[in-house]
Amino acid sequence: MESLHEVPVKNTKKRRRGGQRRKTGCYTCKERHTPCDEKRPVCGNCERLRLSCRPFEPIKQCAWSAPGDANHASRPEQHPHQQQTLFQAGKRDASFPATMDSTCALFTAHMPDPPLYSITRTSPPKKTASTPHRHPQQQGVGVDDGSHGAEIISGAQVTLTAEMIHLLTTYRTTVATWMDIFDYNCAYQLDVLRRCMTSSLLVCSVCAFTAKHLSLLPLGDVWSAPATRYYGESLRTLISYIGTDSAPEDTLTATILLCSYEIIASQGEEHQRHLYGARLLILNRGVSASSVGLDRASFWIYVQHEITVALFNRTTLQISPKDWKVSWREKEVDEDVLANQLLWLLGRAVDVVFRQEQSMFTATTTLCGERREIHADVASWLDSWSPSFTGVKYGEIDGQGFSKLYFPMPCAAAAMIWYHLLHILLYAEPRLQHPSYIPLIEHHALEIGCIALSDIPNSVRSFSSQAIFYGIS
Structure with a gap:
């Protein structure tokens, strides 16, 4: 009879399964070395174990x-x-x-x-x-x-x-x-x-x-x-x-x-x-x-x-423009202050159009009144702007209707990109407000393209991508 120590012991350690590893699972599953089903917004493992799912x-x-x-x-x-x-x-x-x-x-x-x-x-x-x-x-x-x-x-x-x-x-x-x-x-x-x-x-x-x-x-x-x-x-x-x-x-x-x-x-x-x-x-x-x-x-x-x-x-802004504590001078001439003023108007427009999209409890008349108020404030801003905000067209118009624009101040070029996008939001979000706005939307989209195709510094170009690709999923 063989002694106990002479009996070979079979190694029962499990080996890791082979196969190609996925690189798109959530980081939480990667750290736990568990396969991820990649379900969004929370994967199955994190939902079951109530973990914080960190998406790839x-x-x-x-x-x-x-x-x-x-x-x-x-x-x-x-x-x-x-x-x-x-x-x-x-x-x-x-x-x-x-x-x-x-x-x-x-x-x-x-x-x-x-x-x-x-x-x-x-x-x-x-x-x-x-x-x-x-x-x-x-x-x-x-x-x-x-x-x-x-x-x-x-x-x-x-x-x-x-x-x-x-x-x-x-x-x-x-x-x-x-x-x-x-x-x-x-x-x-x-x-x-x-x-x-x-x-x-x-x-x-x-x-x-x-x-x-x-x-x-x-x-x-x-x-x-x-x-x-x-x-x-x-x-x-x-x-x-x-x-x-x-x-x-x-x-x-x-x-x-x-x-x-x-x-x-x-x-x-x-x-x-x-x-x-x-x-x-x-x-x-x-x-x-x-x-x-x-x-x-x-x-x-x-x-x-x-x-x-x-x-x-x-979505709406996390800090409402009503809480920004802005203060504007009449007949402002500094381009950076005017640009921030336009940013404030854009923030108000973002809040209005996406609040209308997300909420079913806000009265339509209230939202329409806010839109009209923003339109009026944008018109007042336009009346007070510096001449440097008026881009000068140069060169030939291409087959798509684009022509280059020159802005003496990079700040003004970046602000005008937001200006045209602001109008597109008011006319077309969360849905087209009226068919008569279509030519206006096309005009503002064309102007954004003209600025983006111009000889602008990188500090301005970084702003153009958001407006150029807005609405493209």
């Missing part, structure tokens, strides 16, 4: 990434000591909580709720990417782990590498000009870079946004890893600022930069979640169009982002 978001080239900027795509040479510093920064990201993969997740966990008077439309999106449960003791405090508290900037000068300097320099001549398109004070080109000298949070946020922009250019793959590294470092540092009184302007500015990063990096339908953190900061701190300095600039950039997202998702 493919990355593709953004309209902000102009081919003409390809000369910025190469990375500068790094000194060995600087390379070591950057690698160490990348290693620190490894300790960053895995669930904090976006500004939405970070602010959901660590930001107190906005004031009661302003929370009517500020609940976090239902389909967010990894929104961990927030315990009561976390509300209103910075972060449980105090290890990052010492990193809140005390005014000391930051340490920069050659790579950082390259990204800061590129930032000022590329993405910062787009952020300041409606701001003649150039807050994001000048004030942000001044603040970078004493704020590692802003340095990392600027570098992350710029590197992501460069990574989307032709031959820009070399910037993908630095963009991810700076982004993770920015989120890690941002936790130290939330719930404290340290550099509140820097907190909002960094959040605007990071949500801009997220918007150009993702092409899913959940753009709204990327604005969640900025919206919370704006509401908690009472930032509005009447604020000053970087806060005012950040508010108007947030408005531009939110209008773009609202047009994409066909």
Whole structure:
């Protein structure tokens, strides 16, 4: 009789099934190593287990990434000591909580709720990417782990590498000009870079946004890893600022930069979640169009982002234009102020047309009255505009009826794109208001095409794609 230890034991360990792996399942299932049925908006696994379903978001080239900027795509040479510093920064990201993969997740966990008077439309999106449960003791405090508290900037000068300097320099001549398109004070080109000298949070946020922009250019793959590294470092540092009184302007500015990063990096339908953190900061701190300095600039950039997202998702704005606290002077002549005034009119139009589409309880007469009021205000704006808003046609008209337009100020060209789109919204959304509007709609669509085909700077071209492709699913 054979002894027990001589009997061979069969290996019963299950082997992983073979076959081609799918790359489009939700990130929650990927982390749990379970197959995803890819059901939208919430997959079967996440619905059954009541998990936060983080949808797959493919990355593709953004309209902000102009081919003409390809000369910025190469990375500068790094000194060995600087390379070591950057690698160490990348290693620190490894300790960053895995669930904090976006500004939405970070602010959901660590930001107190906005004031009661302003929370009517500020609940976090239902389909967010990894929104961990927030315990009561976390509300209103910075972060449980105090290890990052010492990193809140005390005014000391930051340490920069050659790579950082390259990204800061590129930032000022590329993405910062787009952020300041409606701001003649150039807050994001000048004030942000001044603040970078004493704020590692802003340095990392600027570098992350710029590197992501460069990574989307032709031959820009070399910037993908630095963009991810700076982004993770920015989120890690941002936790130290939330719930404290340290550099509140820097907190909002960094959040605007990071949500801009997220918007150009993702092409899913959940753009709204990327604005969640900025919206919370704006509401908690009472930032509005009447604020000053970087806060005012950040508010108007947030408005531009939110209008773009609202047009994409066909929904009303999260912060109503009635709560923007705008104040306009009569006979205004500065193009940037007039452009922001038009942005306010566009926001009102977006709210009216998509509120009519979503709600069955708003009286039709009320909505029609609001439309007429917006039409009248747009006509008044047109009467007071600067001559620089009148584009000068040049060149020959092509077979489709397009002709190029020259605008002396890029701000005016971008504003006129919104002006023509505003009329299309009022005439055709949520449905055609009257057959007599069809020629007017065609006229405004033609004007948008003329501006887009003109010799305009990239800061204007980034605005044109939303209007050109509006209504095309």
